[in-house]
Amino acid sequence: MTLKFKANILKKFVNNEGLFHLKLDRTYFYPDGAGGQLGDRGTINGKRVLGVIKQGDEILHILAEDVKNKEVLCEIDLERRFDVSQQHTGQHILSTVFQKKFNAHTLSFHMSEEYSTIDLDTIYLTKEIAKEVEMKCFEYIIAAKDVKIYFVDKSKVSSMPFRKIPQNLPAKVRVVEITGVDLSLCGGTHVKNTAEVGLIKILKWEKVKGKNTRVYFLCGNRAIKDYQLKNSILYNTSNMLSIGIKDVFEKVKREHEELMATFKMMRRLKRELVSYIVDELYANAIVKDGDRYILRQFKDAEMMRYVAAELVKKYDVVFFLGTTNGKPSLMLGKGDKAKYDVLSYAMNWKERLALRGGGKRNIITLLFEEKGSFESMLGDIKQNIMEVKDV
Numbered sequence: 463m464t465l466k467f468k469a470n471i472l473k474k475f476v477n478n479e480g481l482f483h484l485k486l487d488r489t490y491f492y493p494d495g496a497g498g499q500l501g502d503r504g505t506i507n508g509k510r511v512l513g514v515i516k517q518g519d520e521i522l523h524i525l526a527e528d529v530k531n532k533e534v535l536c537e538i539d540l541e542r543r544f545d546v547s548q549q550h551t552g553q554h555i556l557s558t559v560f561q562k563k564f565n566a567h568t569l570s571f572h573m574s575e576e577y578s579t580i581d582l583d584t585i586y587l588t589k590e591i592a593k594e595v596e597m598k599c600f601e602y603i604i605a606a607k608d609v610k611i612y613f614v615d616k617s618k619v620s621s622m623p624f625r626k627i628p629q630n631l632p633a634k635v636r637v638v639e640i641t642g643v644d645l646s647l648c649g650g651t652h653v654k655n656t657a658e659v660g661l662i663k664i665l666k667w668e669k670v671k672g673k674n675t676r677v678y679f680l681c682g683n684r685a686i687k688d689y690q691l692k693n694s695i696l697y698n699t700s701n702m703l704s705i706g707i708k709d710v711f712e713k714v715k716r717e718h719e720e721l722m723a724t725f726k727m728m729r730r731l732k733r734e735l736v737s738y739i740v741d742e743l744y745a746n747a748i749v750k751d752g753d754r755y756i757l758r759q760f761k762d763a764e765m766m767r768y769v770a771a772e773l774v775k776k777y778d779v780v781f782f783l784g785t786t787n788g789k790p791s792l793m794l795g796k797g798d799k800a801k802y803d804v805l806s807y808a809m810n811w812k813e814r815l816a817l818r819g820g821g822k823r824n825i826i827t828l829l830f831e832e833k834g835s836f837e838s839m840l841g842d843i844k845q846n847i848m849e850v851k852d853v
């Protein structure tokens with residue numbers, strides 16, 4: 463495996479995003495997306511390689527910074543190469559187990575920075591099958607089988623038991639053989655021995671295109687890190703609830719259901735309370751020029767919305783309701799027969815302060831990004847409309 467090599471720059475150009483594209487006279491950088499896997503990263507003369515793309519027969523190395531010399535020193539990031547090789551070799555093992563044990567063929571393979579997927583030509587996948595597949599994969603991993611790479615003539619391919627034979631093969635094809643486990647035609651990067659894959663963990667699966675199953679999985683270091691993360695989440699949750707890990711799900715489910723029931727009951731109580739609040743507001747409204755005006759601040763935004771809706775329905779009043787719980791907001795509205803045009807007043811302020819918000823029927827809601835502008839509008843309402851010192 464060549465990880466450090468010297469090369470000469472044959473061609474260099476900058477694209478419209480200001481990224482430098484370098485073509486070298488030789489390269490060992492694996493290109494992005496080839497064979498479904500992630501490409502290599504590393505440095506060229508100490509500058510970071512951000513991407514490696516294959517365009518026709520050319521391999522281009524993408525850098526954010528320029529490289530001056532013609533002869534350059536290239537270094538491939540071993541840690542990333544190993545991670546990608548773990549995922550890719552793991553995929554061979556996973557695909558072959560699905561095929562041998564459940565006659566499910568791998569149609570495609572995709573690797574991202576977070577996880578990898580294979581699409582299988584079946585919709586029949588259960589928890590039991592997934593567990594059985596994982597255990598069989600683990601058997602192959604601990605058996606420490608060699609992963610051999612060699613080339614054979616295209617003419618030999620049909621007589622060899624390959625898992626899958628693609629069309630349009632070149633004269634010499636690259637074989638990846640996991641001794642006694644899998645025989646594949648593949649151009650990607652792989653580890654030397656199945657033991658280096660460490661672990662294969664299926665995360666989840668979903669139906670795709672109505673007839674296939676997409677299986678999400680992690681291998682090696684990614685699987686261990688995922689285990690560490692999930693263990694820590696579960697451990698912290700179990701500590702918080704003072705309950706054993708095995709009982710966490712049932713407990714959380716039960717408490718979630720109780721919480722939802724409490725919310726539902728609270729909503730019902732709020733609705734009942736609304737009619738009393740509305741009557742009280744009406745009785746204490748300020749009478750001016752033949753209209754009744756109401757100004758009130760609420761601690762609870764939901765309560766404010768209920769009151770606004772009920773006021774419009776029940777009374778011909780002009781009202782200003784506000785809350786500073788969360789982001790400040792004001793609800794301005796009027797009954798059908800109230801004379802003061804509070805809706806135009808609201809729209810003027812909306813425009814002047816460039817506020818978000820909108821209205822339906824006789825209510826306009828204004829949302830404030832900061833408390834200052836909320837306070838200044840409230841001050842104007844008190845001083846110029848309500849003519850009160852404080853409410």
Ligand SMILES: [Zn+2]
Pocket residue numbers: 550551554638646648649650651652
């Ligand atoms: Zn491969």
